[in-house]
Amino acid sequence: MLRASHIVTIRDIVLGLFIFLCTSFALAEALDWPTRSRIFPLAVGVPLLFLVTSYLARRIVALRRTGAAEGNDPSAKEQDAWLVDAVKGLRFGAWLIAYAIGSWLLGFAAAAGITTVLFLRLDARESWKASVIMGSALLTLMIVLSELVGLRLHAGLVNW
Amino acid sequence: MIEAFLQGLLDTVALANLTFLLLGVCVGFVIGILPGLGGPVAIALMLPFTFDMTAEASFAFLLGMVSVTATTGELTSILLGVPGEPTAAALVLDGHPMAKRGEAGRAVGASLASSLLGAWFGAFVLAISIPFVRPIVLSFGSPEFFMITIVGLTFVAILGTGNMHKALIAGWFGLLLGMVGLDPQTATQRYTFGVLELWEGFGIVPVAIGLFAIPEMVELAARGTSIAGNATSVGALNGLWRGIRDTFTHWWLVIRCSAIGAFIGLLPGLGGAVAQWIAYGHALQTSKTPEEFGHGSIEGIVGPGSANNSKEGGSLIPTVAFGIPGSATMALLLGAFVLKGLTPGPEMLTDRLTLTMSFVWMIVLGNLAAVAIALLVARQIVLVTKVRGPLVLVVMAVMVLVGAFSARNAFADVVVMLVFGALGTAMVALNWSRAALILGLILAPIAERYLFLSISRYGWGWLGRPMVIALAVVAIAAVVVQARREIEGRRHKAVENR
Numbered sequence: 001m002l003r004a005s006h007i008v009t010i011r012d013i014v015l016g017l018f019i020f021l022c023t024s025f026a027l028a029e030a031l032d033w034p035t036r037s038r039i040f041p042l043a044v045g046v047p048l049l050f051l052v053t054s055y056l057a058r059r060i061v062a063l064r065r066t067g068a069a070e071g072n073d074p075s076a077k078e079q080d081a082w083l084v085d086a087v088k089g090l091r092f093g094a095w096l097i098a099y100a101i102g103s104w105l106l107g108f109a110a111a112a113g114i115t116t117v118l119f120l121r122l123d124a125r126e127s128w129k130a131s132v133i134m135g136s137a138l139l140t141l142m143i144v145l146s147e148l149v150g151l152r153l154h155a156g157l158v159n160w
Numbered sequence: 161m162i163e164a165f166l167q168g169l170l171d172t173v174a175l176a177n178l179t180f181l182l183l184g185v186c187v188g189f190v191i192g193i194l195p196g197l198g199g200p201v202a203i204a205l206m207l208p209f210t211f212d213m214t215a216e217a218s219f220a221f222l223l224g225m226v227s228v229t230a231t232t233g234e235l236t237s238i239l240l241g242v243p244g245e246p247t248a249a250a251l252v253l254d255g256h257p258m259a260k261r262g263e264a265g266r267a268v269g270a271s272l273a274s275s276l277l278g279a280w281f282g283a284f285v286l287a288i289s290i291p292f293v294r295p296i297v298l299s300f301g302s303p304e305f306f307m308i309t310i311v312g313l314t315f316v317a318i319l320g321t322g323n324m325h326k327a328l329i330a331g332w333f334g335l336l337l338g339m340v341g342l343d344p345q346t347a348t349q350r351y352t353f354g355v356l357e358l359w360e361g362f363g364i365v366p367v368a369i370g371l372f373a374i375p376e377m378v379e380l381a382a383r384g385t386s387i388a389g390n391a392t393s394v395g396a397l398n399g400l401w402r403g404i405r406d407t408f409t410h411w412w413l414v415i416r417c418s419a420i421g422a423f424i425g426l427l428p429g430l431g432g433a434v435a436q437w438i439a440y441g442h443a444l445q446t447s448k449t450p451e452e453f454g455h456g457s458i459e460g461i462v463g464p465g466s467a468n469n470s471k472e473g474g475s476l477i478p479t480v481a482f483g484i485p486g487s488a489t490m491a492l493l494l495g496a497f498v499l500k501g502l503t504p505g506p507e508m509l510t511d512r513l514t515l516t517m518s519f520v521w522m523i524v525l526g527n528l529a530a531v532a533i534a535l536l537v538a539r540q541i542v543l544v545t546k547v548r549g550p551l552v553l554v555v556m557a558v559m560v561l562v563g564a565f566s567a568r569n570a571f572a573d574v575v576v577m578l579v580f581g582a583l584g585t586a587m588v589a590l591n592w593s594r595a596a597l598i599l600g601l602i603l604a605p606i607a608e609r610y611l612f613l614s615i616s617r618y619g620w621g622w623l624g625r626p627m628v629i630a631l632a633v634v635a636i637a638a639v640v641v642q643a644r645r646e647i648e649g650r651r652h653k654a655v656e657n658r
Contacts, residue, residue, distance in 0.1 A: 012590050019333050026336055029351065037348040040608045041339055048332040055325055085382035089585070092381030092553070096374070096581075099557055100574050108562060116554045124550030134551060138558050145562070152569055153562065 009063045013056060020052045095119050107156030109146065113139035161513070165287065168517030172525060177220040180213065181522060184224025185529045191225070192232030192244050202229055203492040207499070215500040215515060220522050222496055226489055227526030230468050231275040231534065238267045238461070239544050240556055241376030242563075246368040247468050250436040253595060254453060254460030256376060261456060268538055269403020270461045272531045274414055277407065278466030279527035281418035282425065282473020287520045289426075289477055290509055300427065303622035306610035307631035308427065309603045312434050314635040324642055327593040334600020335607075337362060344605065345612055357572035364433060364602060365567035366577035369560050371598055374581025375588040377556055380549050400538050406458045413443055413459060414466045421467030425474025437599045439467030445641065473523055480508045480516055 023045055030041040095115070102111035113135045120131035146153045171177060184206075191202045202225045210218040233244025238255030251271065258267040313331060340351045341361030352358040407414060417439040424435035443463030444453045453460050472489075479490040481504070497504055508516050544552065564577035587594050614622045622628060 015586055015590055015592065016329075019329060022333070023336065026339075026351065033343075033348050033350070034346050036612075037343040037346045037350065040604075040611065041336070041350065044332060044335045044339070044604075048329065048336060051325070051329045051332060055329060058325075088382040088384070089378040092378055093582070093585075096377070096557060097578060100561060100578060103561060103565075103574070104571055108558075108565070112558050115557075119554060120550055124553075126548075126550060130551070134554055138554065141558070142562075152566075154565060154571055 006063065009059055013059050013063070016052055016056045016059065020049070020056060023049050023052060091123065095123060103154060103156070105157050107158075108153040109139055109142035110156065112142050164513040164517045165520075167514045168519075169521045171216050171514065171518045172220065172521040174216070176214075177216045177518075178525075180217045181220040181224040181526055182529055184221040185228050185526055185533065188225035188228035189232050189530060189533060192229035193236050202226065203489060203496075207492065207496060210496060211499065215502065216518060218496055218500060219515070219519060222493060223519060223522040224526040224529070226472060226493070227279060227469075227523050228530035230472060231272065231279075231527065231530050234271045234275065234465060234468065235268060235534070236559075237372075238271060239264060240373075240552065240559075241380075242373035242556055242559060243368050246364045246433045247436055247471075249368045249372050249433070249598065250440045250464035250468075250595065251461055252372045252376070253440070254455070254457045257454075257456035258458075258461070263399060263456065265399025265538070266403040266406065266458070267399075267456075267461055268534075269400035270406050270458055271403070271465045272400075272534050272538075273404040273407035274417075274462045274465035275469045276527050276531045277414050278418045278421060278469035279472065280524055281415065281466070282422045282470035283520045283523040284473070285422040285426075285470070286473040286476050286523070287517065290481070290513075290516065300627075301617075301622075301625075302610045302613035303618065303625050304627045304631070305427065306607060306614050307628045307635075308424075309434075309607040309610065311631050311635045311638075312438055312599060312603055313607070314638045323591070323593075324639075324646055326591070327596045330587070330593045331596035331600040334597035334602075335604045336600075337597075338601040338604025339608070341605075344609055355572065357570050360568075361605070362576055362580075362601065363564075363567050363570075363573050364598075366564040366573040367580050367598060367601060368433075369564050370577040370580030371584035371587075371594045373556065373560050374577070375585040375594075377553055377560070378581075378585050379588075381553055383549065385549055386546050386552070400535065403458070403461075407462050410459060410462050413446070413462055416446075417443060417463040417467040418470035421470035422474035424467070425471030426477050433602050434599070435467045435471045436464040437595060439463045440595070441638075445638065450645070469527065473520075476519060476523075480504055480519065 026041060027045040027049065030038040030045065033041075099111060099115040099119075102115050105111075106114070116138050117131045117135035120126040120134060121128060126134075142153065172181070187206065188202055203222055206222065206225060210221060213221065229245060230247060233248035234251045234255070236242050236244040237248045237251035239259055241252050241256040241259075243249040243252055255267045255271065258264065313335075338361065340358055342348070342352075342359050343350055349359065420439045420442060421435045424438065440460060440463055443459045444450050447453065447457065447459050449457065449459075475490050479493060494504065502508065502512065502515075560577065561574055564573045565571060567573055584594055586592075587597070
């Protein structure tokens with residue numbers, strides 16, 4: 001059974017591995033370029049590969065030896081709280097992505113109004129009144145920014 | 161010279177010019193608060209409106225705007241965790257934690273006071289340096305500029321606050337990410353994957369917003385409370401004055417960081433985003449309580465706050481004296497010179513010296529007006545931290561998406577912001593240094609350009625130049641000091657645990 005501290009260390013290793021893979025890919029790509037183009041990427045990538053490899057090695061050794069994470073081992077209750085927070089955070093991230101997609105399809109103004117109302121009503125459980133007021137306010141702000149201030153905002157793929 | 165200095169003051173406070181100055185401050189106040197819409201965007205939007213103005217009125221309006229955007233960008237960094245400008249990202253690290261524990265007023269007070277003092281320092285440097293600026297700027301060649309980027313990079317290690325290894329990895333990873341785009345030497349596409357929008361690399365604005373604002377928004381969404389949470393906030397006004405007093409308590413830090421900001425601003429091409437991080441690293445390294453940095457240290461606000469504003473005065477020096485813009489904002493300000501039929505260079509230091517001196521007063525009075533306005537509305541501004549979380553989140557979501565898009569009018573930047581937002585959230589959760597990553601990203605193209613120029617021009621002989629050696633010693637000393645600090649800290653901890 002994995003201890004909570006193991007999980008913290010594993011997450012750290014995953015991020016380190018991500019950086020390791022990006023660096024390895026970057027170095028492999030750089031080898032195909034002209035000499036002048038690859039000098040700086042190699043000068044940066046090789047030391048970076050060394051740094052991240054040594055870091056991963058340290059973390060893996062620490063995981064096998066004691067499983068000790070930096071700081072104290074979180075209790076089961078703290079782990080549960082972390083999971084709840086993580087789910088809420090991921091849910092908000094999904095809303096943000098939906099807002100971005102909506103902006104791309106419908107334009108910033110419309111997406112601001114619609115996504116705001118939906119998020120406040122469905123996720124934050126705010127009242128209809130508060131949701132509609134905020135949605136209208138942000139829609140108005142977008143219109144002011146684009147029409148009066150002259151900011152060029154993405155109009156969306158849908159022709160309103 | 162003194163006559164020109166006094167005449168510049170009289171010209172600045174003339175009714176018409178003063179009116180335009182205050183108008184510029186008001187416009188800059190609003191624009192500075194919106195992320196992604198900082199000094200450069202403000203000037204780009206407002207420049208056409210200055211066609212019919214006199215030279216003095218035009219610069220009063222534009223400099224009034226520029227003076228204040230740096231300050232107001234810091235307010236959103238503190239209150240919302242959203243950098244109003246990329247140059248205000250450092251204030252998220254300590255300002256926002258202070259807001260979360262109910263000390264928003266104190267953080268805002270310190271930010272305003274340090275910004276004002278930093279701006280005045282930068283204006284003072286502009287005023288006194290005009291006779292001396294030419295030999296200073298001309299003595300710095302590409303080797304010295306390269307070494308300054310190295311010094312900036314070594315602060316990566318210091319910004320790690322306790323884990324230099326992770327900070328170095330983050331910083332060097334930032335360097336790698338900074339190479340995305342067209343190679344400036346050979347125009348080879350590097351890591352663009354055929355995406356046209358990546359030819360210019362990652363925009364600093366979407367990266368800054370993604371790395372610093374998105375994680376704060378995710379955390380706010382997870383907490384479900386207001387920004388200040390359940391913290392019993394100090395009364396806004398009391399907190400404000402305490403923050404202002406804190407700035408004067410750390411007066412020596414203000415002077416040192418203002419000097420750093422003015423110096424960085426003076427050097428063309430380095431960009432304002434560097435000044436805040438070097439000042440932050442310096443404040444951390446010289447602090448008696450470095451463990452507080454990243455968790456709400458007042459020095460973490462005072463240092464970068466003063467550097468952020470002093471750099472504007474510094475960046476005016478090469479702009480006015482040589483027509484070499486010290487920053488993106490100054491590059492656009494050169495457009496105003498052209499519109500008014502002015503030629504940066506000797507003319508500005510001789511025939512138009514009065515106008516040049518009036519720039520000094522415009523920065524002084526513009527910042528004073530900005531701080532006065534901010535203090536007037538400070539109580540209302542601080543109340544933002546008490547608003548329900550979801551209501552703040554929807555406003556922030558609009559701000560970050562518009563901010564990321566508006567920087568280059570490219571929807572790809574919104575995608576970049578979201579990707580770096582995911583990375584930033586992971587880094588915060590796992591205690592990796594975002595500051596180091598963004599500093600590496602900013603410095604990569606600068607370092608590469610100056611390295612190639614140095615080698616092309618001097619071979620490897622540039623390594624023996626005196627200033628290069630001096631800067632190398634500074635960089636090595638910074639790493640050694642930090643390494644010793646970490647080793648001693650670990651030893652202390654091991655003794656306590658026994």
